[in-house]
Amino acid sequence: MQKDPIRPALPADEAAIRACAHAAYGQYVTAIGRKPAPMEADFPAQIAAGHVHVAKDATGALLGYVVFFPEAGHMHLEAVAVTPAATGKGVGRQLIQHCEEAARRAGLGAVHLYTNQKMTANLSMYPHLGFVEVDRRSEDGFDRVFYEKTVR
Template structure:
């Protein structure tokens, strides 16, 4: 089940982010941006949705309209729930919300050191639109036009 995040979800969201991204710290040389996000502010703004399996938070996604498209800022799945299609479902939910709002595309970025993402996103219909350094991170940008 995917639902809007509530303030009481913040601690579980933060734990999920830490678990999902901690193995990238050594490759990137510091904690990736999703590990230090201001989840309280994002939850209050209605930008965070969570996936639950039973009573457990198994993943989350952060997205919002920006510059005429949906910007997918963060998606994470707890490693204990990996491989169950939760990430794909969360991204599909984001895309459905973009369509509902009549936005033409979903945009996102990932860190170039998160090499698995560089093959996952194209398989989901995203195309690379650029690479640049931002906030001290080497980012790869993707976009998916929606029909």
């Protein structure tokens, strides 16, 4: 993947983003007992609001996406997903770094996110990327683990 080929999503990207969400998060349906929140996202509204950014390869194929927006003095990272073909190639890390850079440009000092407690790979990945666990609680029927990262 080229250095930072990430751009805001367009309405034409919606079907590929939805397919990526289903491929990335579908594996957790059984463990959680229902679809993870990103599988139910209103992608057209998120795209229209400018909250979704996509990474594509040189052919224009979607590699992954990230959803983030400013909220109460920090950047909220809502979701990040990578296609099965791009998994393990650093795409997710680049998408998260893109969010962090957007937070810095906006003058926000931190990125906040949460993940489902049953998504165990995330519980080690986010600390590896510099995020610190700050809370665990049930919210909207999901058992969530909350993380923050200072990005000044």
